[in-house]
Amino acid sequence: MATPGASRRVPTGIEGLDAILRGGLPRGEVFLVQGTPGTGKTLLSIQFLRAGVENGESCLFISLSQSAEGLRRNVGGAGLSLEGIRVHDDLPVEAPGSVEQEQVIFHDEHVEFDETVRALTEAVERAEPDRVVFDGIGYLRLLVRSAAQYRRQLLALRRFFSSRDITVMLTDDQSVVPGEDVLQSLVYGALLLEQTRTNYGDTRRELHIVKLRGTDHASGTHEFRISTGGLKVFPRLRSHHVSSSEQNEALTSGIESLDNLLGGGLQEGTSCLILGPVGTGKTSLATLYADAAARRNHSSAVFLFDERPEIFVRRSEALGMPITQHVEEGRVSLHAVMSGEITPGEFAYSVSREVRERDVRVVIIDTLTGYLSAMPDQRHLITKIQDLLTYLSRQGVLTILVVAQHGVIGEQSQHQNQLRGPIDISYLADAILTTQHFEIDGALRRAVSVYKKRYGAHERRIRELFIEDGLIKVGAPMTEAVGTLLGHSLEAGTDASDDDT
Incomplete structure (x- = not known):
């Protein structure tokens, strides 16, 4: 004995x-x-x-x-x-x-x-x-x-x-x-x-x-x-059992104009909500931060609820982000999450294990819409999301939440729907980056803007977002256009009622 x-x-x-x-x-x-x-x-x-x-x-x-x-x-x-x-x-x-x-x-x-x-x-x-x-x-x-x-x-x-x-x-x-x-x-x-x-x-x-x-x-x-x-x-997860990061640096995306839009980048230990309809480049923008972190020899974890990892990799590499190389070198981990097969507690534990074992600096949840859909019978989901964000913040992790906005174009024309996702979690995020479609000269285009940032200054102008020719680019502020958030853009001083119908 x-x-x-x-x-x-x-x-x-x-x-x-x-x-x-x-x-x-x-x-x-x-x-x-x-x-x-x-x-x-x-x-x-x-x-x-x-x-x-x-x-x-x-x-x-x-x-x-x-x-x-x-x-x-x-x-x-x-x-x-x-x-x-x-x-x-x-x-x-x-x-x-x-x-x-x-x-x-x-x-x-x-x-x-x-x-x-x-x-x-x-x-x-x-x-x-x-x-x-x-x-x-x-x-x-x-x-x-x-x-x-x-x-x-x-x-x-x-x-x-x-x-x-x-x-x-x-x-x-x-x-x-x-x-x-x-x-x-x-x-x-x-x-x-x-x-x-x-x-x-x-x-x-x-x-x-x-x-x-x-x-x-x-x-x-x-x-x-x-x-x-x-x-x-x-x-x-219990926030008072975790350490708090002493120094929080600004993490940049690798695209200067996007960083300028955000007032220099996104801060470690904070959360950013990237919100917009389908096809507006939300996931591509989020992936920029995993790619940029990997280039600085930092680790990231990406949790995919809505698409297979191979599609995520193919799309990212088509935009010049070598995700396969980052995965092989251990700087990026991809996790496919199956709907109905995971609980909020299990998911939070998986995220925290990545932070503990790999010293992850960036966590991407793509999408939070998929997270909520994967756990339809769970109680207190908002509270559990808040617990997870608090834990990651105390660990000095930048958390990026991708949220699919209801509708594609039609609902964007209503101001009250501008930040509407499956549930309202905008108050939990430290920063909100919005993407949207708009129409000009009969062509569908994309725009990006910062809706909110709790810490530091940021641009209040809307910039055009280009995802083409294997690159992601953010244009200059759209100073000569109005109505972009409504789904169309006119030159300043032009009355929409003067358009031919």
Whole structure:
């Protein structure tokens, strides 16, 4: 057995969960994992034991709800192994005969509660483990009519484990004895796993730290996913747990006229919203900053919701931005995000991991419209976007959000729709760069302007945007034109009513 008092934290083997728990569970205590069927309780407990095996600890799994063979089959299907873990399912019970019996190994008419508890403690004494899992502890409650007797035996079990410095994890199916919270009151800490079916896409799963005595942890709701290898937990971003960049530089686009329009560039640690209808060059303008950062040996991350990476690369390289080279050299990472298969928490964790592991200086989300469409059933999306922007700001990252404006040309003619996207997030952005179509002499052209910039000066003139001949160019201020924001342009002093119709 491990030496008592060595390290007082026991890693769970789940990176995100250990981050929430500030390194793991306190050693030598009893913890509870609750949830309805299918939420991942058993998988989490197996990952907990696997972490112990990899750390050279003795680990014991006592199954109260399924046979050892059934456990191996279920765990193997999730890409986990029981190698190095002692599995005990030899309780004083009748052998299961029917499908119903295989779900619960013992039956109240054949097993006395005290005898079952004694068998459990004897199994622990023989194995001398450092970590123990009791899978399906709630089934013990079915063996007694008295809640008081159940509570007394659980208290005795807790004292038994505490005297041996064993870290214990109990899993409890809340559907077995609904409405009872006896277990939560007796354990040192409790985790709750929940799942919600959505109208489209994967099931959404959330983890809550219900209680954890005498130790720091990240409270609140944290999302997780069940995939090959078990649970992957995505800690909720919390701004007061991140560092703040001391010096924020202005990042330029590489196009002098665009930088002049923005008053010298976009500041590190800020967010910029690039808003406009389809086909106005929003993504191309955003990509300029990833390209410029890569040329200065800085890293960028681009998250694509609306187009495939190969199309993004082809279009960018046609405009003179060598994205393939940047990707190969590790300066730009491209992430295709599938609709309906990601939660806001998982997405935020993916972005934060890029910042932590690659020291990313520029993050591009293309488009925020796609982000919102990918998560139609999610609550508090605006708050989660704000949390992500706050985190990135504290890390000194320039965040560029591309937003597709409703309509192509018609809606632009209405002033009140000028900044209308799928939802109004303009107040969250530090700078807003707008693009639009306008018509002159029967030709469709593009314009770009700065609608807002919280820090520093910027031009208030509109400039024409050219995306042609393999280049992006921003023209001189359109001082002789009016009506560009309305979708057409006239020479100054010309009345639109004088046009022939």
